[in-house]
Amino acid sequence: MSFNNILGHESAIKKLKALVSGGRVPPALLFSGPEGTGKFLAAKEFAKALNCTHTPRQEPKPEDDLFAPSSGSPLHPSSLIPHPSEDACGRCVSCSQIDKGVHPDVRIIDSEFQGLLLEEDARKQKTLRIDTVREFTRHVYQKAILSEWKIFIINDAHTLNANAQNAMLKVLEEPPPGTVFLLIAAKKNLLLPTIISRSYAVEFTRLSAAAVEELLERDGMTLDEASVLSELSGGSVKKAVDIKKVRDRLAGIAASGPAKIFKLVSSLPREPYLAREEAKLMLEMLLVSARKRWLAQPPGGSARAYAALIGKLMEYRRFLNQNVSHGLVLEAALLESDKLSVSLDGLRNR
Ligand SMILES: [Zn+2]
Incomplete structure (x- = not known):
């Protein structure tokens, strides 16, 4: 080096x-x-x-x-x-x-x-x-x-x-x-x-998505995975790697609907400080997913609904920085997102 x-x-x-x-x-x-x-x-x-x-x-x-x-x-x-x-x-x-x-x-x-x-x-x-x-x-x-x-x-x-x-x-x-x-x-x-x-x-400034992608590839990730994660990374290799860990873990959860949400929340790490960090990351992922959906809507009714969801998710994100139960906040965010079919899975298929 x-x-x-x-x-x-x-x-x-x-x-x-x-x-x-x-x-x-x-x-x-x-x-x-x-x-x-x-x-x-x-x-x-x-x-x-x-x-x-x-x-x-x-x-x-x-x-x-x-x-x-x-x-x-x-x-x-x-x-x-x-x-x-x-x-x-x-x-x-x-x-x-x-x-x-x-x-x-x-x-x-x-x-x-x-x-x-x-x-x-x-x-x-x-x-x-x-x-x-x-x-x-x-x-x-x-x-x-x-x-x-x-x-x-x-x-x-x-x-x-x-x-x-x-x-x-x-x-x-x-x-x-x-x-x-x-x-x-x-x-x-x-x-x-x-x-x-x-x-x-x-x-130092944020890296370009292309730079993050190259660094992830150098680290052994496949081109496909590096490309999806670099888009979510906000120019940070660390964030890309953290998101990958969460995604890999979530991939193992087989369920759907409210049962899946319950499993997602209860799968958070037991140590509170780790659980809070992961909950924050999942909220970020929901936000990216919701923004993608919002951008894909024609202006009007459904776009407004997605915009309102984004506002709520941002509020939940603020709660996570305060002394509020991260499990409850995450559960509320997932349920709210589910109403508009916004999920963490939405990030997997591009
Ligand atoms: Zn030397």
Whole structure:
């Protein structure tokens, strides 16, 4: 992997490459933009490019190379191509350690890191807490072990709670030289203005449906499936993958009418935080399905009925963000949709 494998985001990648080749890197960078668009991947590639040792590739010597020009320069031109210093080689020890997540100077702070600290399920970590910030800042003031740069990637930085953000701010005020913080945030508005103003902005936008489709295909999905999911994804690979999981699970539910709705609701995961996320995803799917139907109607009576359903579904979606039973909300949304024959199955046949 290198920057070349990241689809889209040309201006963000150009900025990052310029920082690497210039050798002057701001102590804090804020990668912001919608979820599932490649911010974390870009941060990882940036860390690799900064710490890459550019170990030269073992090119065949001209005399071993059957295709080398028989007369002419003693060096085959391909062995003279240097690795561009603005990108990672992807093969040196540093690059492969970062790929495997075991580089001692590149640390990832996320829900998994906090889950390990607290000995709890990572998925339960909805906010990053001050103790987590304190834990990793211990390492900020230690010397780098292998590389030039010590890099801390704080994934989902927007989930740092108020105390944690204040603690983070203190570290950002006077970071030791050679330290870089890469803050990744899908919801930049949840960060303190002082954190935003101290960070160099690297902005990401939604991916095109074509880019999502290509990424899903690269991940092994069939063209058909990738094409349907990319349309539903809203430009986010993560959302496409989440929708696939739900669809695969729903495909196993054999029933129809109210019985099916009951089965769908009772098939939600038992853990409330997971169930709520899935209910939200199913509501999104119903909304897409209802919008499709609405667009297919001639203006007038039935179009108005679909528009009213869309309004109701949007209201149910708001309920899911409040402290209301997700099972009841989902059931109501499914029943309401069923009246107009809008269902989750509607997304399968294009
Ligand atoms: Zn490398």
